[in-house]
Amino acid sequence: MLADAMATVREFLEKINIDAALAFDEPLSAHTTFRVGGPADAWVEPRTEEALAALVAALRASGLPWVTLGGGANVLASDSGFRGVVVSTRGLASIRRDGNLLHAGAGTRVTELVASAIGASLAGLEFAAGLPGSVGGAVYMNARCYDREFAEVLSTVRRLDADGSIREEAIERGEWAYKRTPFMAGGAQEASIVLGASFRLEPGDASALAARARELEADRRAKGHFDHPCAGSMFKNDRAFGRPSGKILDELGFRGRRVGDAAVSEKHANIFVNLGKARAADMKALVDSARAAALEAYGFVLEPEVVFLGDFPD
Secondary structure, three states: HHHHHHHHHHHHHHHHOOOOEEEEEEEEHHHOOOOOOOEEEEEEEEOOOHHHHHHHHHHHHHOOOOEEOOOOOOOOEEOOOEEEEEEEEOOOEEEEEEEEEEEEEEEHHHHHHHHHHHHHHHHOHHHHOOOOOEEEHHHHHEEOOOOOHHHHHHEEEEEEEEOOOOOEEOOOOOHEEEEEEEOOOOOOOOOEEEEEEEOOOEEOOOOHHHHHHHHHHHHHHHOOOOOOOOOEHHHHHOOHHHHOOOHHHHHOOOOOOOOOOEEEEEEEEEHHHHHOOOOOHHHHHHHHHHHHHHHHHHHOOOOOOOOOEEOOOO
């Protein structure tokens, strides 16, 4: 059955002619910050927006399973991988300045965007210093840290809609909230794919901006973000709980807890890490146990930031 599915995907991709890098049986562990995950039947990385649009149109018509993936920073890929086509946006990496605007492709790494802004003496993005992942992913989830979020500096978003059209429009702030965007399930643009974004920034002093970025990177380091492969915070914070998710898990004794090589950081209870050879199933079991403990102790339903890609055991 698996061989038949792979053959179908291979046959489909051999029939279309687009400008893209292509790999079969590609390990998702190489493309996620957790460094966990089995193989995808096919990995396709279009080099242009037009190539991505053509690929997505063909996939939608084919009925084959497919999914888009950016920098892989908030993704836990299953041990069995993904049966279908993973469409990577990493080939859409570019940065262009227009006065106080920075335009970036979806595949641009957030760290590169921040460095470009600081180098151009533009303020507003230094809060994201050290943030893993890509611009597309950060826009998709309205990435937030240090009490700032991407929606605050977003000017426009360029997207591929379900009808195959490419549009660039100013964002409607009413559709954006704490780690919520119209691109997520139930949003007005749920079927759209982020292709890029423009950021409206302010003039600033490059040396002061760089100092602030270093300060925030040091704070991330102190919290264990860079000690082992991880996805940053595992759970969103909910103000209704009265305290951050990390504090809740600390109270429940989760700091340092592990299942196999999947572990909760010794430095911060909302950072889940891969100590070396973690399996996705172990990480998921650790996540599930944390959610169950918070529910039983306080009645709180912790909401993961991480997206679970592929099939996981119940």
